[in-house]
Amino acid sequence: GENVEQHPSTLSVQEGDSAVIKCTYSDSASNYFPWYKQELGKGPQLIIDIRSNVGEKKDQRIAVTLNKTAKHFSLHITETQPEDSAVYFCAASRGGTSYGKLTFGQGTILTVHP
Amino acid sequence: GAVVSQHPSRVICKSGTSVKIECRSLDFQATTMFWYRQFPKQSLMLMATSNEGSKATYEQGVEKDKFLINHASLTLSTLTVTSAHPEDSSFYICSARDVAGPNYGYTFGSGTRLTVV
Numbered sequence: 054g055e056n057v058e059q060h061p062s063t064l065s066v067q068e069g070d071s072a073v074i075k076c077t078y079s080d081s082a083s084n085y086f087p088w089y090k091q092e093l094g095k096g097p098q099l100i101i102d103i104r105s106n107v108g109e110k111k112d113q114r115i116a117v118t119l120n121k122t123a124k125h126f127s128l129h130i131t132e133t134q135p136e137d138s139a140v141y142f143c144a145a146s147r148g149g150t151s152y153g154k155l156t157f158g159q160g161t162i163l164t165v166h167p
Numbered sequence: 168g169a170v171v172s173q174h175p176s177r178v179i180c181k182s183g184t185s186v187k188i189e190c191r192s193l194d195f196q197a198t199t200m201f202w203y204r205q206f207p208k209q210s211l212m213l214m215a216t217s218n219e220g221s222k223a224t225y226e227q228g229v230e231k232d233k234f235l236i237n238h239a240s241l242t243l244s245t246l247t248v249t250s251a252h253p254e255d256s257s258f259y260i261c262s263a264r265d266v267a268g269p270n271y272g273y274t275f276g277s278g279t280r281l282t283v284v
Contacts (some may be wrong), residue, residue, distance in 0.1 A: 063234040
């Protein structure tokens, strides 16, 4: 089955700095790679995603890059703000298939200091 | 956008009793639903996958007789934790999927904090 590794487990930055979180996956058939933000006591919320036919995607301060050959993808947050502090999870799936369950990384606790 | 409603948000039950958690897709038909368990400071671990009208598929190590899943309709799935014990205390999260929706349609509920005393 799919295995997703996520690093770092914790990340502390100053407000305005950039934050980068990296994930690797094992299943070459995975084709959908979402990133979720989870606040304490809440369910995960999708912040950005990418499909395997695209190398990069950007949405304002958030971007995701995918290297399908190396099987890794990264989340980039620029101009970080204190409200970006949360736990971030990457995930992978064979999104288009009926089987397509999500496999999550271990999570990264991001702390943005004012 | 797609919304998944999960209830209750918190529940405390006595050891040995059963607890039912509901997951509803409010504005779309969920052909597939997923149930996750999350322990403190850990990732989401998939417990089972269910497709409407068929039995749930449980992940390895998850007791199907203890965690009963019923995908009753295209908008409702329930998870019943039977004979709950303190070690079942966890954060349970459902996800409903509309394969015809954008982003492959994964939408998560807000989670249920189960505490067994």
